[in-house]
Amino acid sequence: MDSLNLLMDGFGSILTPQNLLFAAIGVLLGTFVGVLPGIGPAMAVALLLPVTYGLDPIPAFIMFAGIYYGGMYGGSTTAILLNTPGESASVMTALEGNLMAKVGRASQALATAAIGSFIAGTIGTMLVVFFAPALASVAVELGAPSYFALMVLAMVSVTSVLGGSPLRGFIALFLGLTIGLVGLDLNTGQTRLSFDQPLLAGRIDIVVVAVAIFALGEAFWVAAHLRRSPVRVIPVGQPWLSGTDLKRSWGPWLRGTAFGFPFGALPAGGAEIPTFLSYVTEKKLAVRRGNDEFGRGAIEGVAGPEAANNASAAGTFVPLLALGLPVTATSAVMLAALQGYGIEPGPSLMTDQPDLVWALLASLLLGNLLLLVLNLPLAPVWAKLLRIPRPQLYAGILFFATLGAYATNLQAFDLFLLLVLGLLGLMMRRFAIPVLPLILGVILGPLMELKLREAMAISGGEVSALWSEPLAVVIYVIVALAIIAPLVLRTVRPAPAAVAVDEGIAVDRSDEEEKVR
Amino acid sequence: MTTIVVGWTPDEFGEAALARGLEEAKLRAGRVVVVNATRGDALVDQRYADDEQIAALATELGGAGVEVDVRRSMGADVGDQVLAVAADVSADLVVIGLRRRTPVGKLLMGSVAQRVLLGAECAVLAVKPAG
Numbered sequence: 001m002d003s004l005n006l007l008m009d010g011f012g013s014i015l016t017p018q019n020l021l022f023a024a025i026g027v028l029l030g031t032f033v034g035v036l037p038g039i040g041p042a043m044a045v046a047l048l049l050p051v052t053y054g055l056d057p058i059p060a061f062i063m064f065a066g067i068y069y070g071g072m073y074g075g076s077t078t079a080i081l082l083n084t085p086g087e088s089a090s091v092m093t094a095l096e097g098n099l100m101a102k103v104g105r106a107s108q109a110l111a112t113a114a115i116g117s118f119i120a121g122t123i124g125t126m127l128v129v130f131f132a133p134a135l136a137s138v139a140v141e142l143g144a145p146s147y148f149a150l151m152v153l154a155m156v157s158v159t160s161v162l163g164g165s166p167l168r169g170f171i172a173l174f175l176g177l178t179i180g181l182v183g184l185d186l187n188t189g190q191t192r193l194s195f196d197q198p199l200l201a202g203r204i205d206i207v208v209v210a211v212a213i214f215a216l217g218e219a220f221w222v223a224a225h226l227r228r229s230p231v232r233v234i235p236v237g238q239p240w241l242s243g244t245d246l247k248r249s250w251g252p253w254l255r256g257t258a259f260g261f262p263f264g265a266l267p268a269g270g271a272e273i274p275t276f277l278s279y280v281t282e283k284k285l286a287v288r289r290g291n292d293e294f295g296r297g298a299i300e301g302v303a304g305p306e307a308a309n310n311a312s313a314a315g316t317f318v319p320l321l322a323l324g325l326p327v328t329a330t331s332a333v334m335l336a337a338l339q340g341y342g343i344e345p346g347p348s349l350m351t352d353q354p355d356l357v358w359a360l361l362a363s364l365l366l367g368n369l370l371l372l373v374l375n376l377p378l379a380p381v382w383a384k385l386l387r388i389p390r391p392q393l394y395a396g397i398l399f400f401a402t403l404g405a406y407a408t409n410l411q412a413f414d415l416f417l418l419l420v421l422g423l424l425g426l427m428m429r430r431f432a433i434p435v436l437p438l439i440l441g442v443i444l445g446p447l448m449e450l451k452l453r454e455a456m457a458i459s460g461g462e463v464s465a466l467w468s469e470p471l472a473v474v475i476y477v478i479v480a481l482a483i484i485a486p487l488v489l490r491t492v493r494p495a496p497a498a499v500a501v502d503e504g505i506a507v508d509r510s511d512e513e514e515k516v517r
Numbered sequence: 518m519t520t521i522v523v524g525w526t527p528d529e530f531g532e533a534a535l536a537r538g539l540e541e542a543k544l545r546a547g548r549v550v551v552v553n554a555t556r557g558d559a560l561v562d563q564r565y566a567d568d569e570q571i572a573a574l575a576t577e578l579g580g581a582g583v584e585v586d587v588r589r590s591m592g593a594d595v596g597d598q599v600l601a602v603a604a605d606v607s608a609d610l611v612v613i614g615l616r617r618r619t620p621v622g623k624l625l626m627g628s629v630a631q632r633v634l635l636g637a638e639c640a641v642l643a644v645k646p647a648g
Contacts, residue, residue, distance in 0.1 A: 037560065083562070228589050230555055230562035386561040 010358030014366060017064050023363055026063035027370045031069020032175035035076070035382045036393070037084050038218055041071030042329035042439075043477045046210035047397070049337055050404040057356050062363040064337065068330050069121060069367050072313055073375050076113040076306055077382050081106060081234050089309045092279040096294065096301030101234040103297050110379050111171045111239035112249045112299050113306040118372040120257040120307035124314025125364045127261055128321070132350065132357075135322035139347035147346075147467050149475035151448040154325045156479050158270070159437045160486060165450040175424070179209060180449075187453055199413040207408045209442050212418045213435055214329075215401035218392045219427015224426070226390060233386055239379050249303040252282050255269040256307030264315020269328065271312040278304035314364070321349060321357055324447070329436045332443050345447075415475020434455050519547030524599045524633065525574075526553065526564040530614025533646040538612040539581050541642070548584035550606050554598035557591040565589075597611040597635030608639050615643040 008202040014023070044067050052060045064252070064470040072089075080097035093113060142150070159169035182193045183203035194200035241249065259274040273294040279373050282300040286292045294301055318323040324345030326332035338345050339469055375382070405418040428435060452466075459465030467473050523538035525531040530607050534595050535551065542549045555565035566574065573589060575586040586606075590598045603611050623631070632637070 005537040084560075227557035229591065230557060230559060230565045233561045233563075387559050387563065389556065389559045390559055 003133055006133075006354065006358045007129050007295070007362055010355075012060055012353060012363030013058065014363050015447045019359075019363070020060055020366075021068050021099055022059045022063045023366055023370060024374075026066020027070040027367050029063075029074075029376060030067035031065070031074040031077075031371070031375065031378075031382060032070075032385065033489070034074020035080075035385050036074075036388070037078055039393075039397070040075075040214075040220060040329070041067045042210075042333055042435075043214035043218065043397075045291045045330055045333045045337070046207070046214045047400045047404055049207045049210065049333065049340065050334075050407045052337050052340055053407075057338075057353075059344070059358045060337065061334070061356065062367075064330075065360055065363045066314050066335070066367040066370070068313065069117075069364065070312070071330070071372060072121075072310055073114060073117055073371050074382065075377075076117065076309075077110060077379060078386070080109045080113065080302070080381055082231055082235060082386065084231070089275055089312075091272075092275040092305035093309065098234075098298035099295070100299065100302060101236070105297060105299075106234050107379075108241060108245050108299060109297075109302050110236060111376065112245065112303045114239060114372060114375050114379075115241065115302045116249060116253045116256065116307040117310040118262060118368055119253050120309075120311040121368040122365060123257050123493045124261050124264070124311040125317070125361060125368065127265075127319045128314055128364075129361055131265065132318050132361075134321045135259035135318060136350040139323050140351075142347065142471065143469050144451045144458065146469045146471040146475065146507075148448060148451040148455055148466065149472040149479070150323060150325060151444055151451065153475050153479050153482070154442065155416045155437070155440055155448075157266075157482050158327055158440055160483050166483070166486065168431070169421050169437050172433045173436065173437035173441045176438035177445040178212060178441075179204060179421075179438075180442045180445030192512075193344070199313065199411065203446075204417060205405075206339070206443060208405045208414050208417050210333050210402045210439060211337065211405050212421030213425040213428070213438060215397050216418060216422025217429055217435075219398050219401070220386040220422060220426035221429040222390055222394055233383050236380055236383055239376050245299055248299050251285075252278070252300045252304035253307045255281060255407045255477070256309075257302040257311040259304075260311030261310035261315040262311075264312030264327075265318040266315075271309045272294050274308040274312050275305040278308040278505075317361070317364070320345075321360075323347060324349060326443065327441065329439050332439045336443050339443075354479055365514065423425055424497075519545040520546075520550060520576055520606050521547055522550045522552060522599065522603045522606065522611045524554075524611065524613040524629070525551045525566075526614070527566045527570045527574075528564065529646040531564075532614075532642050534612045536615040537642065537644045538586065538610075539578075539583055541610060541612065542583045547609070548586070549578075550600050550602060550608070551578070551585060551587045552602045553587070554590045554592070554595045556593065556595060581628050594632065595628075596629040596636065599629070600636045600643045603637060603639065610640050610642060611637050612642045612644065615645050617645075 025278045029044055030041055032514040033039045033041060043325065045064050048063070064158045066120045075099070076093050079085045079094035080101050083094050084096035085091040085094040098110045155173055160166040160295065178193070184201050185190055193203045251312065256278040259278045262273065263270060263274040279301055283294045286294055286298060286300055302474055316327050316331050319327060320335065324335065326335045329496070335345050402415065403417065405414050428438070455465050467476060521538050521542050523535050526537050538549050553566050555562045571589070574587060588602055592598050599611065610635060611633060613630055613633055616630060634643065
C-alpha cells in the first residue's frame with residue numbers, strides 16, 4: 001500500500017489551482033488535436049517542448065499527460081462521427097461506431113467510448129501505480145547488456161510487429177538512428193556525420209527533429225493535398241447511455257481493459273492487436289448470446305476496442321516510467337522532454353524523481369476524470385472543430401513549429417534543419433513510412449549507444465558480453481520471435497486489417513495520413 | 518433557351534435561391550443549372566452536399582417540370598466557381614441566396630455573394646429566405 005500513499009502525495013502536489021489549470025489546458029488541447037485527423041498528441045507535445053524551458057517539470061508533465069489521454073478521446077470522436085480512424089488504434093472503434101452513428105445512435109456510441117475510456121484509463125493507471133514501482137525495483141539491478149537488449153526489443157517490436165510493412169519500419173528506424181548519431185561522440189570527442197559543420201557538431205536538437213517530422217512533414221503533406229471532397233459529419237446531440245446500453249457495455253469495457261493493459265505494458269506494446277482481439281471477442285460473445293448486432297452498429301464493438309485502446313495507452317507508462325522505454329510516439333516525445341530537464345530516464349527515475357513520477361500518475365487519473373466531465377457535454381462542440389479550414393489551421397501549426405525550433409537554441413541554422421527534416425517528413429508520408437520508429441530511433445539511439453559502450457567497456461571490447469546475462473539472452477529470443485512470428489503468421493493467415501476488409505468493411509486509409517500517438 | 522444558374526447549398530439560403538430560380542425558369546421556359554461548390558479545404562463543409570443530399574435534390578427537381586442540371590465543383594473560391602459555371606453555360610441569370618452579414622463579419626469571412634455580384638457578366642438575382 002506504499003504505492004497508494006505515494007499516489008496520494010502525488011494528488012497533494014497536483015491539486016493546486018495552477019496545476020489544475022494546466023491539467024484542463026492539457027485535456028482540452030489533447031482533445032482538440034485528437035479530433036482533427038492528421039494532428040495528434042505527439043505533434044502537440046512536440047510543439048510544446050520549448051514551453052518546458054520556462055515551466056517546472058511537474059506542471060509540464062501534467063499538461064502532457066492531459067494531451068496524451070485527450071488525444072485518445074478526440075480520436076474516437078472522429079472515428080465514430082466521420083468513419084475516419086485518425087490512428088490505427090481507433091480503426092476498430094470506427095467500424096461499429098460509425099455504423100451506430102449512421103443509425104442515429106451516435107450519442108450512445110460517443111458515450112460508451114468516453115465512459116469506457118475513462119474506466120479503462122483509470123483501471124490501467126491504477127495498474128501502472130502497482131506494477132511500475134515493482135518493475136523498476138527489479139530493473140535497477142539490470143546490467144548494461146540486458147538494458148541494451150531491452151532497447152533492441154522495444155525498437156524491433158515497434159518496427160516489426162506494429163504497422164503494415166516491416167521493411168518500411170526498419171527504413172524509418174535506421175533513419176532515426178542515423179539522425180541520432182549526428183554530432184560529437186561523448187566518449188572519444190570525435191564528430192560524426194557533421195560534414196565539418198561546426199553547427200552540426202552539437203547534436204541535432206530533439207525538438208527540431210520532432211517538430212519537423214510531426215508538424216512540418218504533416219503541414220507539407222496537407223499543403224500537397226489541400227483540396228479534398230468534404231465529408232458529412234453525422235449530427236450528434238448530448239451523449240448519453242440508457243440502462244440497457246450500460247448493461248451491454250460493462251462486460252466489453254472490462255474485457256477490453258484486460259486485453260489492452262498487458263499489450264501496452266510490454267515493451268512490445270501498441271494498441272492495434274488488443275483492439276482487434278477485443279473486437280473479435282465481443283463479436284464471438286454476441287453470436288453466442290444470439291443477439292449479434294455486429295455489422296449493424298453493435299455497442300459492444302465500440303465499448304470493447306475503445307477500452308482496450310485506452311488501457312493499452314495507460315499500460316505504456318509501465319515501460320516508460322520503470323525502464324525509460326517509450327513505445328508510442330507521444331511517450332517518446334515525453335521522454336525527450338524529461339531529457340530536456342536533465343532528468344535521466346530509466347529504472348532509477350522512480351527513486352530519483354518520486355515527486356514527478358507520482359504527480360504524473362495522479363495527473364493521469366485527474367486528466368481522465370476531467371475528460372469525462374468535459375467531453376460528455378462538449379461532444380457537439382468538438383464535432384464543429386472539423387470545419388476549421390486547413391490553411392488557417394496549418395498556418396498556426398507552422399508558426400508554432402518555427403517558433404519552437406528557433407527558440408530552443410536561438411540558432412538560425414536550426415530553421416534550415418527544420419526545413420530539411422520537414423521535407424524528410426513529407427517524403428515519409430508520401431512513401432507510407434511510419435514516423436514512430438524514426439522518433440524512437442532518434443530518442444533511444446543515443447541512450448542505446450551509451451549502454452552498448454558501457455557493456456563494451458566492462459568486458460574490454462568482448463562482443464560476447466552482450467549475451468552474458470541470462471535476461472539478455474531471453475530478450476534476444478523474444479526479439480527473434482518478434483521478427484519471425486509476423487512473417488510466419490502472414491503466410492499462415494491474412495493480417496488483421498485484411499480480415500476486416502474481407503468482412504465487407506472498407507477501411508480507407510490510403511489517402512488518410514497516419515496519425516501517430 | 519434561357520439558362521438560369523442557381524448557387525445552391527443544402528440549407529435555407531440554397532432552398533430560397535433554388536425555389537426562385539425554378540420560378541424564373543418556368544416563367545421564361547428556360548433551364549436551370551444548379552451549382553454546389555466547396556473550397557474543399559476543411560474536413561467537413563456543411564454547405565457541400567453529400568451524395569444522399571444530391572439524390573434528394575434530384576428527386577425534388579424531377580417533379581419540377583423544368584430541365585435541370587446539377588453540378589458540383591471544388592476550388593479556391595466558391596464565388597469564382599459559380600461564375601465559371603455561369604460563363605460555361607452562358608447564363609442569362611444567376612440566382613444566389615443572400616445571408617445577413619455585418620460589415621466586420623464580411624471583412625473577416627469575405628462574401629461569396631459579393632464576388633458573384635461584382636464578377637458576373639449577366640444579371641444576378643439575390644434572394645433571402647422567407648422570415
